[in-house]
Amino acid sequence: METAVGVLGGGQLGAMLVEAANQYRIKINVLDAENSPAKQVSGHGTHVNGSFKDAKAIKQLVDTGVKVLTVEIEHVDTTILEELVSSGEVDVQPSPSTIRTIQDKYVQKKHLEDRGVASAKSYKLETPTVEELQKAGEALGLPFMLKSRREAYDGRGNYPVNSADDFKSALDALGGNKDLYAEKWANFRMELAVMVVKTKDDVLSFPTTETIHENSICKLTYTPARGVSEMISKKAQELARKAVACFEGKGVFGVEMFLLQDDSLLVNEIAPRPHNSGHYTIEGCYVSQYEAHLSAILDMPLRQKDLRLRQPAIMLNILGGDAEDSHTKIAEAALTDRWLKVHLYGKGTARKGRKMGHITVCAPTMAEAQRRMQPMIDLVDKDKPKQSNGVSVVDESPLVAIVMGSDSDLPRLKDGLEILRKLEIPYLVDIVSAHRTPYTMFEEAPSFADAGIQCIIAAAGGAAHLPGMVAALTPLPVIGVPIKPSIGDGMDSVLSILNMPKGVPVATVSLNNSTNAALLAARMLGATDLAIRERVVQYIQDSEKAVQAKRRRMKEVGGDKYLEEMK
């Protein structure tokens, strides 16, 4: 456990990498300016002061006994790294060729395209001229995005070109840079990111994260991505793994993707290092992206199932603001709810938009995480023109799915829906008839578990096959609500739902009793989510109070008067 790692760059990513290494007392030597964030959390004398682009300083770092050299930033001199590798002086991970390919965004895109990885179509400008922009427009259509090929991040080096009128201003904005390329406009409905770990044997992925950018800077991440089906979430992880598999070497990679309107996915950008969209892993997963990076480059064992989500997590970046201390004000405000975990980076001066820290909150449900993070988002947005958080308008992922055989069942379910609203349990409703839309039922029922639903309420009357059929198609608990048909006493509905064969259980409640179905769902969720349990207990206490009030009244006025009042 005494292998020394060398890191080029000592910013916040380097600092969090050092913190992960500190747990195992893995020694890391950092090359960056004196007192850079990573050095603040590592107290020994073998760090190197200097620039991570300086060949001499890099050599000096290697000479401190470094066995594996890695990066927290991709804008390094890969020629020097290649020399170090070929002379056998040090192992560099990920490999210098990977870093070089990724450094140049156009080459990165080409590399992916050549290997069949879906990414935005790109056009390389031979020269930064209007003529070349004209050709780009012909090749990609308008609008397109004009981008610097190198050293561009957090929106810097990007310029949206809507029409030929923008050609001149685009070149004015970016023309100082000769290395430009144009990228086909991605009309995305949301942005997703997946942290991928390339170990010596495997390509593994963390959960799918929803990222929300503002002014091209990452503002918020939500994990798991909200309002995204498990199928899309898995496809995003597959695409991310496929993209990273195209590169040499070991370590974590941040893969940013676009989810288009037709639910297809495109790789947007890859970072060959820990990434802002993976900060949530520190509290949100059992293994953080920083531990994963160390594990990959040092060949410590790591398996796909180690990378599971512990709890839903939201991360909010703390950016430098208008005032010098805007960011510390946000960090202080976060102290009012100590579930909000504040990470400050110890970077000297706050420039506007500079990443000064971040806040992560985890909770048993995304709904609770959102409630807790919202005051921070409001604070950050206080002085800003009201802006939508990107395309994600889903406020709370549903925990309960309510399906009914017919819309005529809905009035019977009204009381139950009210209970769920009252207990602040997010739900979805849908009409799925076992007999009239069997194919929909077969498609939808198995998808609930993957979509984060924890309990299904199914209502049906008469032959009432829906609850039992749904139960046959899901591993989730299904609550059956027998609905009284227009003919008969409803015993047909009850027995159809109740008398399931051994092996496929349905939790049956009494006829038309959607109230109890909702309360049963709440009790199930409350078994592990203590915030919901508290509301269930409150409901029980309130209903006792209501009966106690009636008792008092009956004592007060006597039975006869009470009966009269009831009329």
Place this chain on the structure above:
Amino acid sequence: METAVGVLGGGQLGAMLVEAANQYRIKINVLDAENSPAKQVSGHGTHVNGSFKDAKAIKQLVDTGVKVLTVEIEHVDTTILEELVSSGEVDVQPSPSTIRTIQDKYVQKKHLEDRGVASAKSYKLETPTVEELQKAGEALGLPFMLKSRREAYDGRGNYPVNSADDFKSALDALGGNKDLYAEKWANFRMELAVMVVKTKDDVLSFPTTETIHENSICKLTYTPARGVSEMISKKAQELARKAVACFEGKGVFGVEMFLLQDDSLLVNEIAPRPHNSGHYTIEGCYVSQYEAHLSAILDMPLRQKDLRLRQPAIMLNILGGDAEDSHTKIAEAALTDRWLKVHLYGKGTARKGRKMGHITVCAPTMAEAQRRMQPMIDLVDKDKPKQSNGVSVVDESPLVAIVMGSDSDLPRLKDGLEILRKLEIPYLVDIVSAHRTPYTMFEEAPSFADAGIQCIIAAAGGAAHLPGMVAALTPLPVIGVPIKPSIGDGMDSVLSILNMPKGVPVATVSLNNSTNAALLAARMLGATDLAIRERVVQYIQDSEKAVQAKRRRMKEVGGDKYLEEMK
């Protein structure tokens, strides 16, 4: 956020305190030997090298701009600290008088006793002589524990005196120390510990932890304490808060307690600082004991509800072993399951029994945490004579409670119990009759939720009141299994259980169908515990396979032959 904290002592507790401070970039200056664990994770030039008992060094530490001075060890010179406070040079937390009182275990016990806090009766030896031991025996009875009043920890400075025959050897063992006292023998059934936070306004407590000692050194902690009712758990927290409320100043305090055979509690020892029994809070709670300590001494807001458990947690100490690298071997073995979080302390040489690190595992259920930690416990115990883990023989906390109105229901429940065993879901069974043991029902049903039960299965026949009554007494989901009575078709049982009034739900399954009740319970647990969900899915797949095999057979032999085979 730039208040500087000074810490006397830079061991592992200081190191984890520094790690917590690093997140907020709160600057901490440490006084201890060069390269002590706490300094390894803090890279700045204003630490002080020296002894935390040396007045000059302490003064030097204060002069680095320290606003609040705190301790990670109680064996400090309180006279120096009092001088610093009275001269107004620095704030010391907790207050020096508190540290002084706690330093002397006899004075500590007296202090608690005088304030009505239950703790073991003690007798002060005026001189370390056989005569005084004789008097101690008369005052406390035999056996008793002879203890050094100061500087004793991890079992050092303790000697059990079983009879007058031990007097001589006890004095030989501890007699070099003049300050001895005798403590009444506590015949405890288990040891509990609670971390308490004293803020400027409040006394708050973390959850109740079960501690397991071996050779008087803390070996394991389990949170929540296993096999302890919520009532006892709350009483332990109350006692711990009451004990800490007796002391001046702010900060976290570790309170170790004995749970006696009669379920009463005694304070064993208090530490005025973060404590080994609170390491689990780093991963197990939303706020760690280290964050809580900083919050208390720096007046950052903290409330009781911030100290909630995130997930069940087990902590195993990594101790120095027979070989120099025994502890690193354990840390390396822990890499095979990355949910095991390894903390190494960076202490130079491993003495046998020295605390070199610890491992914490958190999981959605205690059962899963235990499964994951067991290989580490086995490794630690490999070369030891087989020893029971103290009094705790509860292997897995039950998640499902199965209650039946009569033992005659048990044969009907057999299939359900088998399913739970097969799906590795820990459960308890009990006979509780609504009509014959109503008081037991009223006492037991409300206790399940607090004991960590997540789902109740209640079986009854005939009038079958049990499931509904239990549901009226708990916020947990209740599954009702109607049992067919000897008379009639069982519809009486079904309707008694099914037709609950609005407000009190029971999930009813069909007559005698304990299989489906167990599967329903498994699906409920699997909604949040993905390990259980995987086993539910496996069960579903297996039962499909069984029917597919029958299909193949029927195709093969035809209906007539098949029917013949069925006979």
